[in-house]
Amino acid sequence: MRSGSTALLVDAGISLKELTRRLMMVGVEVTSLDALVLSHEHGDHVRGAIALCRRLKLPVYASPATSRGTGLVPALSRENVIDFTADVPFAIGCLEVLPFSVPHDAEETFGFKVSDGRVRAGLATDLGSLTLDVLQGLSGCDAVVLESNHDEVMLLEGPYPLFLKRRVNGPHGHLSNADAAELVRCIKHGDMKHIVLAHLSRTNNTPELPLKATRGALGAGGAHIQVSLGWQDRPGDMICF
Ligand SMILES: [Zn+2]
Ligand SMILES: [Zn+2]
Incomplete structure (x- = not known):
């Protein structure tokens, strides 16, 4: 996300080389980043974090648990790892992050x-599920990037082992297309401009299903809202305001 001269990256699950290449595809120099913000310690979100922050001397904002789980310290110097906690906003340049x-x-x-x-x-x-924190957190946004991970029937009938099906489908797993659509129904408003459906499963989803579910939830009243997909292997279009 970028505004004025401030640019921040949320999560770094790919190598520095690949990140540099993908940012270039949307006209952004990796050296223009001011900070990295981490959502949690799972590998698909942090794999490239240490190399990125070390090489570019970027500060990284993470909760103490994410920091521990990722091994940010001592891999990075303590002063470059900045703690945050839920519901306490912090500033990075001209951006406020809640x-x-x-x-x-x-x-x-x-x-x-x-x-x-x-x-x-x-x-x-x-x-994995909709909570009041999630609804409040995503309320009043002009643009939303939201997980629409799987189709419940494809997951159920697909090749994942049972324990993994339960994990993905559980309340602390990943959001289904139907749940994402329900969330969209709750947070949509007249000034919302963009929704990006992201973190799609390659195995248990298709590009069409999440778009259809969310479009259905938006209805005619949400026809002005652009809905697009976030891909695993390439950047989406830059969204500008
Ligand atoms: Zn995760
Ligand atoms: Zn993930």
């Missing part, structure tokens, strides 16, 4: 509402 708790099976997991005072963007990509 972390909020989401239910997921990591030590602690957060969604974020990021604002420059003009535009508010919400992000929640690993969550």
Whole structure:
């Protein structure tokens, strides 16, 4: 996310080389980043974090549990690792970041509402169910990046072992297309402009199903809202306000 001269990255699950390449595809120099913010310690969100922050001397904002789980200290110097806790906003340049708790099976997991005072963007990509914290955290946003992980029937009938099906489908797993659509139904409002459906399962979803579910939840009243997909292997289009 970027506003004015401030740019921050939420999560770094890919290598520095790949991150550099993907940012270039949307016209962003990796060296223009001011900070990394981590949602939780799972590998698909932190794999590239230490290399990125070490190489670019970037500060990283993380909860103490995420910091421990990722081994940020001593891999990075203590002064470059900045703690945050749920519901306490912090500033990075001209951006204000509000972390909020989401239910997921990591030590602690957060969604974020990021604002420059003009535009508010919400992000929640690993969550198993809808909670009041999630609804409040994503309320009033102009743009939302939201997990729409799986189709429940595809998951149930698919190749995952039973324990993994239960984990993904559980209240601390990942959000189904139907749950994401329900969340969208709750948070949609007249000024919302964009929804990006993200963290799609390659095995238990198709590109069409999450779009259809969310479009259905938006209905005619939400026809003005652009809905797009976040891909695992390439950047999406830049969303500008
Ligand atoms: Zn996770
Ligand atoms: Zn994840």
